[in-house]
Amino acid sequence: MDKVNSTSRLFSIKSKVLLIQTDTTVGFLSQDEAKLQAIKERPSSKPFIQVYKNFLTIKRTKIRVPSGQKKLIRRAKKTTFIVKNIAFRVANDTLHSQLLRNITWNYSTSANERSKNFNRVFCEEKTDIIIEDKSSLFEGMSSKLYKINNTKKVRLR
Secondary structure (H helix, E strand, C coil): CEEECCCCCHHCCCCCCCCEECCCCCCCCEHHHHHHHHHHCCCCCCCCCCEEEHHHHHHHCHHHCHHHHHHHHCCCCCEEEEECCCEEEECCCHHHHHHHHCCCCCEEEECCCCCCCCCCCHHHHHHHHHEEECCCCCCCCEEEEEECCCCCCCEEE
16 A cells, blocks of 8 residues: 555556545545456446546547536536446546546545445555545545436436
8 A cells, every 4th residue: 555645646556546535425546447346346237437637538538428418517516427328527626636637537436345334444455545635534425416418417316
């Protein structure tokens, strides 16, 4: 386990699993989906949320954001969207987004055992790098979740 005090040397961590305080709750981040599936004991058929550093990064991916919902996504805070069974969100104004400056996207999941609350001992055993600021790690409310298309949005959580 490495302890890092700054995000300046994090460009080489694409295959690592990070434990970090996101804008909503404590989360595991990685670009390696298989590692997250192993930690969470999750079936491969259940996808993870993809977290992007900004809206422009989403536009460069295979996600086709409906024209009628672009303004909603750009202005959303602490919100996850599902478009054609792909879940994504934008991280703004947090340590989480400072990390994503060098890495444009990550898979994200809550830092806990399946169907349990946050347990720091479990998380420290399963992660490669812990990124923590002075406010420490805490379990907060999960993000709002909307399934959207060009004409409507449905709140799922």
